[in-house]
Amino acid sequence: MITLTINGREVQTPRGSTILEACQRNGISIPTLCYDPDLRLAGSCRMCVVEVKGRPLYAASCVTPAESNMIIETDSEGIVAARKVILELLAARHHFNCQVCEKNANCTFQDYCYQYGIKESRYEYGHGAIYEITDPNPFLERDYNKCIMCTRCVRACEEITVARAINVKNRGHEAKISTAFDGNLADSPCVFCGQCVMVCPTGALTSRVSAGMGRSYEVDKVLTTCTYCGTGCTFELNVKDDRVVGVTSDRTIVGSPVNKGALCVKGRFGWDFIHANDRLTTPLIKENGEFREASWDEALDLVAQRLGEIKTEHGPDSMAMFTSARVTNEENYLAQKFTRAVLGTNNVDHCARL
Amino acid sequence: MTNSIGELEKDAKCIFVIGSNTTENHPVIGMKIKKNVLYNGAKLIVADPRRIDLASIADVYMPHLPGSDVALFNAMMNVIISEGLADENFIAEHTEGYEAMAEVVKKYTPEYAEPITGVPAEKIRQAARIYAESDAAAICYAMGITQHRNGTDNVKSACNLAMLTGNIGRPGTGVDPLRGQNNVQGACDMGGLPTVFTAYQAVTNDAAREKFEKAWGVPLPGHAGTVLTEVINKAHHGDVRALYVLGENPMMSDPDLEHVEEALEKIDFVVVQDIFMSETARFADVVLPGASFAEKDGTFSNTERRVQRVRKAVSPPGQARSDWEIICDLATRMGYPMSYANSEEIFEELRTLTPSYAGMTYQRMEGGGLQWPCPTEVHPGTPFLHKDGNFSRGLGAFTAIDHIDPGEMPDQEYPIRLSTGRSLYHYHTGTMTRRASALNEHVPAAELEINAGQAAEMGIKDGELVKISTRRGSLKMKAKVTDKIARGVAFTTFHFTETPANVLTSAEFLDPVAKIPEYKVSAARIDKLSAEEMTG
Amino acid sequence: MIEEKRIVLRNADNIDPEDIKDYLQAGGYRGLEKARSMRTIDLIEEVKKSGLRGRGGAAFNCGLKWSFVPPNRGATFVVCNLDEGEPGTYKDRTIVQKDPQTLLEGMAICAHAINSKQGYIYCRGEYPYVVELLNRAIGQAKEAGVLGDFDIEVRMGAGAYVCGEETALIESLEGHRGEPRFKPPFPGVEGLWGQPTVVNNVETFANLPEIVLNGGEWYAAIGAPNYTGTKVLTLTGDVKNRIFIEVPTTTTLREVVFGFGGGIKDDKKFKAVQVGGTSGGFIPEHLLDTQIDADSMRSIGATLGTGAVFVMDETRDIVDIVTRIAKFFEHESCGKCNPCREGTYRAYEIMKKINQGQAVAQDIDNLTVLGRVMEKACLCGLGQAAPSPTLTTLQHFYPEYQARLRAQ
Numbered sequence A: 001m002i003t004l005t006i007n008g009r010e011v012q013t014p015r016g017s018t019i020l021e022a023c024q025r026n027g028i029s030i031p032t033l034c035y036d037p038d039l040r041l042a043g044s045c046r047m048c049v050v051e052v053k054g055r056p057l058y059a060a061s062c063v064t065p066a067e068s069n070m071i072i073e074t075d076s077e078g079i080v081a082a083r084k085v086i087l088e089l090l091a092a093r094h095h096f097n098c099q100v101c102e103k104n105a106n107c108t109f110q111d112y113c114y115q116y117g118i119k120e121s122r123y124e125y126g127h128g129a130i131y132e133i134t135d136p137n138p139f140l141e142r143d144y145n146k147c148i149m150c151t152r153c154v155r156a157c158e159e160i161t162v163a164r165a166i167n168v169k170n171r172g173h174e175a176k177i178s179t180a181f182d183g184n185l186a187d188s189p190c191v192f193c194g195q196c197v198m199v200c201p202t203g204a205l206t207s208r209v210s211a212g213m214g215r216s217y218e219v220d221k222v223l224t225t226c227t228y229c230g231t232g233c234t235f236e237l238n239v240k241d242d243r244v245v246g247v248t249s250d251r252t253i254v255g256s257p258v259n260k261g262a263l264c265v266k267g268r269f270g271w272d273f274i275h276a277n278d279r280l281t282t283p284l285i286k287e288n289g290e291f292r293e294a295s296w297d298e299a300l301d302l303v304a305q306r307l308g309e310i311k312t313e314h315g316p317d318s319m320a321m322f323t324s325a326r327v328t329n330e331e332n333y334l335a336q337k338f339t340r341a342v343l344g345t346n347n348v349d350h351c352a353r354l
Numbered sequence B: 001m002t003n004s005i006g007e008l009e010k011d012a013k014c015i016f017v018i019g020s021n022t023t024e025n026h027p028v029i030g031m032k033i034k035k036n037v038l039y040n041g042a043k044l045i046v047a048d049p050r051r052i053d054l055a056s057i058a059d060v061y062m063p064h065l066p067g068s069d070v071a072l073f074n075a076m077m078n079v080i081i082s083e084g085l086a087d088e089n090f091i092a093e094h095t096e097g098y099e100a101m102a103e104v105v106k107k108y109t110p111e112y113a114e115p116i117t118g119v120p121a122e123k124i125r126q127a128a129r130i131y132a133e134s135d136a137a138a139i140c141y142a143m144g145i146t147q148h149r150n151g152t153d154n155v156k157s158a159c160n161l162a163m164l165t166g167n168i169g170r171p172g173t174g175v176d177p178l179r180g181q182n183n184v185q186g187a188c189d190m191g192g193l194p195t196v197f198t199a200y201q202a203v204t205n206d207a208a209r210e211k212f213e214k215a216w217g218v219p220l221p222g223h224a225g226t227v228l229t230e231v232i233n234k235a236h237h238g239d240v241r242a243l244y245v246l247g248e249n250p251m252m253s254d255p256d257l258e259h260v261e262e263a264l265e266k267i268d269f270v271v272v273q274d275i276f277m278s279e280t281a282r283f284a285d286v287v288l289p290g291a292s293f294a295e296k297d298g299t300f301s302n303t304e305r306r307v308q309r310v311r312k313a314v315s316p317p318g319q320a321r322s323d324w325e326i327i328c329d330l331a332t333r334m335g336y337p338m339s340y341a342n343s344e345e346i347f348e349e350l351r352t353l354t355p356s357y358a359g360m361t362y363q364r365m366e367g368g369g370l371q372w373p374c375p376t377e378v379h380p381g382t383p384f385l386h387k388d389g390n391f392s393r394g395l396g397a398f399t400a401i402d403h404i405d406p407g408e409m410p411d412q413e414y415p416i417r418l419s420t421g422r423s424l425y426h427y428h429t430g431t432m433t434r435r436a437s438a439l440n441e442h443v444p445a446a447e448l449e450i451n452a453g454q455a456a457e458m459g460i461k462d463g464e465l466v467k468i469s470t471r472r473g474s475l476k477m478k479a480k481v482t483d484k485i486a487r488g489v490a491f492t493t494f495h496f497t498e499t500p501a502n503v504l505t506s507a508e509f510l511d512p513v514a515k516i517p518e519y520k521v522s523a524a525r526i527d528k529l530s531a532e533e534m535t536g
Numbered sequence C: 001m002i003e004e005k006r007i008v009l010r011n012a013d014n015i016d017p018e019d020i021k022d023y024l025q026a027g028g029y030r031g032l033e034k035a036r037s038m039r040t041i042d043l044i045e046e047v048k049k050s051g052l053r054g055r056g057g058a059a060f061n062c063g064l065k066w067s068f069v070p071p072n073r074g075a076t077f078v079v080c081n082l083d084e085g086e087p088g089t090y091k092d093r094t095i096v097q098k099d100p101q102t103l104l105e106g107m108a109i110c111a112h113a114i115n116s117k118q119g120y121i122y123c124r125g126e127y128p129y130v131v132e133l134l135n136r137a138i139g140q141a142k143e144a145g146v147l148g149d150f151d152i153e154v155r156m157g158a159g160a161y162v163c164g165e166e167t168a169l170i171e172s173l174e175g176h177r178g179e180p181r182f183k184p185p186f187p188g189v190e191g192l193w194g195q196p197t198v199v200n201n202v203e204t205f206a207n208l209p210e211i212v213l214n215g216g217e218w219y220a221a222i223g224a225p226n227y228t229g230t231k232v233l234t235l236t237g238d239v240k241n242r243i244f245i246e247v248p249t250t251t252t253l254r255e256v257v258f259g260f261g262g263g264i265k266d267d268k269k270f271k272a273v274q275v276g277g278t279s280g281g282f283i284p285e286h287l288l289d290t291q292i293d294a295d296s297m298r299s300i301g302a303t304l305g306t307g308a309v310f311v312m313d314e315t316r317d318i319v320d321i322v323t324r325i326a327k328f329f330e331h332e333s334c335g336k337c338n339p340c341r342e343g344t345y346r347a348y349e350i351m352k353k354i355n356q357g358q359a360v361a362q363d364i365d366n367l368t369v370l371g372r373v374m375e376k377a378c379l380c381g382l383g384q385a386a387p388s389p390t391l392t393t394l395q396h397f398y399p400e401y402q403a404r405l406r407a408q
């Protein structure tokens, strides 16, 4: 542990931590845009700058090691002014349409504009580059008029998915996030896992499948396990008015021990079958080759009766149960219990092999 | 999996991927493997007839012919033994049956295996050395290994290789089957198999059966039941009179669909419980609406044996009910009262009968799930099996295995080896993903992957409609001309009801032990279509 | 009248730069020989004692920089910065063209100090003939066996100004986009391919043979105490003599401009001098008696930088010049960090507005606030130094700005 002074208060932090970590440990909040604890550090947004006594320059706290006896100010007049200028610079080219933005109230950039009182930008000298929203893929919307160039998406693509589909293209003010030849994602190594959507702090990258269905503050998040492959990724179903409207990632190791928030295209964007309009909603009984709707009582009584008859007539081993690799453990347990204890046969299997 | 997914990201120093298109079928595991290879310096060996994404970053890529896995494994072991790379201590202390295995392997020099596998001998040597010389090597496989008439042999061969080099029982080692479906592990663990109760307690074992009889309060049959694929055969002969299908879709997933259809039609009474009117449900006498994963509570067990919670997020549509509620209701109507307040109560019952789950509770699972075996409530769960080479049955047994040809070898009439599998954008029989709007928009139809050189010879262009036929049936689909697949091999997916690939596959050649059909090799023929046929 | 003192340029025009024999005859490689007879810590100590500070702009103590290289961390690299992207600067090219072997010898001395086997020279893309010259020089040195097991490779630069920044240079050498890294870790600890790397300027290296040969104390006695030795300067703009010179660092700007430079062309009046390259501060007449050493320059809000001296006569339009400079930075910003990427862009916009007579006082205020933030908050030296021309001209030549403002 080392001791240093932050905002006039003596605090402790483990040797080797950054100033940002030292602040976080001691309940001092520092604004960050490019910082993501799961990704390589960039140190580029400069929102996290602090003053270190004796140093002529501001230090980006996310990449500056905390040292013994440092004297740090995190909210001095100069620092606040710097953050305001940075926000105003970003605001000057940001397409604010929060009223229809998917990320409204869940946008780090918006939060900081609020916190630092950025009503307007003194740097609105013309709008700079305006990007068309053209990528035709059905999964994610790319609106770089809202991009703040934090490069979290680039790093997530490179480090989590290892697809390396996107990178920074051009230099200076022309810099933007793009595929190798500025083409569509579908023509790049992109696998549409949406890890970029997960880490994007603004409305630049959002899910098209969820578009218009609800904002973060309107939904309840229910942590659950993916229904597709055997990896067993966990994620949060976003629920509004008893409907699933999206999937988000819990990025903690406790909530997401297998995948730490990373998902594939099926897990992140393949959930809307839940409310497909051809879901079965009532029991059906076939009569003369046609199905008709039935009540549960009628349907289950019929099943019970027919199974009973066949068991008596042909013996238990004339019956079989295909249980499922899709349903829960509890249901599989009951299915085999039912087969063995009620039907009286061991003819129970599922498509493990198929 | 003997080991954990996380180990593939950092602990494994060498990963041998065979018969698994990991980045498409287990994408998040694929990401971890790529990360390990590209950023942490792990070595990667890939064996697959298709030049899958992982092949592009592999240290050695072996495009072996479908059905030649045993020969490939044996040849690698041949190299390891003859070059003195085997882990003699491990073999001596923890295994048995080495000599018999070594005897068989003797003839599988890389040069001998080359014509069988289609892999140049030198590549086999390289792969063997990389695998054997690594400090911690893991083998990952999936259906590419198991879906063969000798799938069990393939799996045992993988175990042979791992034991030969002592790559078992340590972090980053092991033999890791990547299970295809979210809860296939759980369905097996829970006794959804004709031979065993939960936790693989044999129905033929008197003690086990007595335990369950006592718990369930009824006498239980003591002879093994019939496996799925044979149920279909029996139905043909009128020996199956009633079939209850819970969330499965054999009319898409099973081999030789015409055969399945005839069977289903012969069965007197078919009940299908599902969330959609699946291809199979159409054959039902009664259809019962179940709940999707978002509409119920419970647990799933993933491929690394981790049991995790599934939580109800929304109500089932209309009158649909959780599958467990339906079963309870039905059992009660049949004179066997079953009643549970919730899924947790069921779990509490099952864990008393399931030693490997005994220590798990919903409460304990909150912190990221638990990996079985977890025998007591203070046991932390088991990230990797066979710790320090201690096998559950004492010594790890080598098996001496010879290569056999696939059941259906290509011939003049059907010169192509057709394999079936999955795409990244779809899942299994497509009942869910075909209704996931974005996935279906992105990949709306199946394609037939054909080797570019071969396509050129046949005058087939990329995107052209072609006919693919086997002895069982034929389909028309768009050709995807690619250099990512070896000559003489073709590939398609089985997700699409418009082109149900399993009309092509065969139910004839089953693995004698696991009864898995040979999906990965059917002898097939590709025909270019005439102009009328293309439009028609 | 103060005179030139040539250390770096000691052989300039006295030897054939294409022939290593000339260099050897002039005493070349004796410094290296001596260095190799010393223990590495003693060598580093000797360089420290000389007080030599980096000649690439940042003026960091050379020996101190070397001492940060941790022992036993595997391969280490010596990198020579010959990117020379500053408009108006050509001193590094001159040094190499006149005496390439002295650079190689300097690098080899550094290699001995940090136990490196591999050096790289990152050469500005516009200097292909320098690359060829260097390759021939390296060939001769290898043939003569003077470099021992130290190998030097020349790499062509990517053509971006920011690639002269040492960490961007390293990224570029690694084949990545030329973007600066945050520091720490400094290259001395984690540089090229993650290995300890010393990056020095051409002129810094070229001082070393003489320092080692004559001892640190000898060098420390030359020039200003805090910034010892000599500095090569390149005179451009409205001076009579547009030449390069090497002078002790105690020399004043007035001596440079009016002595060596011969005063203003066409006998016009002096208006300002910008020292250190595009990002240097503008210095008015009343500060001309300042010494050129880095600390003295800093004390008047200017920089010594690379030693480019750009002289402006009375007819020059300061606002117009600063607008052009703003455009340069807008163009050269790599785009990695927010304050520079957006700031250089907005600064140029505001300068354009002022230059066109469209601005109001508020615009100047906005520009000043922006500049102050950029100086302290940008990630690398480019963004930090970019506002300097604006801020110093606002300080010293405010009336020229005021005259452009739109009447309100």
Ligand SMILES: Cc1cc2nc3c(=O)[nH]c(=O)nc-3n(C[C@H](O)[C@H](O)[C@H](O)COP(=O)(O)O)c2cc1C
Pocket (backbone or CB within 6 Å): C053, C054, C055, C056, C057, C058, C059, C060, C081, C082, C083, C084, C085, C086, C161, C162, C163, C164, C165, C166, C167, C199, C200, C201, C202, C204, C205, C380, C381, C382
């Ligand atoms: C934008 C920028 C451009 C630079 N260009 C050069 C250059 O062309 N040549 C150079 O030697 N140093 C340049 N530097 C300084 C280098 O970063 C570094 O400080 C120097 O190479 C270290 O060598 P020295 O200690 O010998 O001066 C530049 C710095 C910045 C911020």
Ligand code: SF4
Pocket (backbone or CB within 6 Å): A146, A147, A148, A149, A150, A151, A152, A153, A154, A177, A196, A199, A200, A201, A202, A204, A205
């Ligand atoms: S798209 Fe989002 S994550 Fe990517 S750089 Fe822009 S703001 Fe950051």
Ligand code: SF4
Pocket (backbone or CB within 6 Å): A226, A227, A228, A229, A230, A231, A232, A233, A259, A262, A263, A264, A265, A266, A267, A268, B026, B027, B028, B029
């Ligand atoms: S998110 Fe993708 S990788 Fe993860 S379990 Fe679901 S289908 Fe598998």
Ligand code: SF4
Pocket (backbone or CB within 6 Å): C162, C179, C180, C332, C333, C334, C335, C336, C337, C338, C340, C341, C378, C379, C380, C381, C382, C383, C384
């Ligand atoms: S200051 Fe400018 S040049 Fe330097 S990192 Fe930031 S954007 Fe790039």
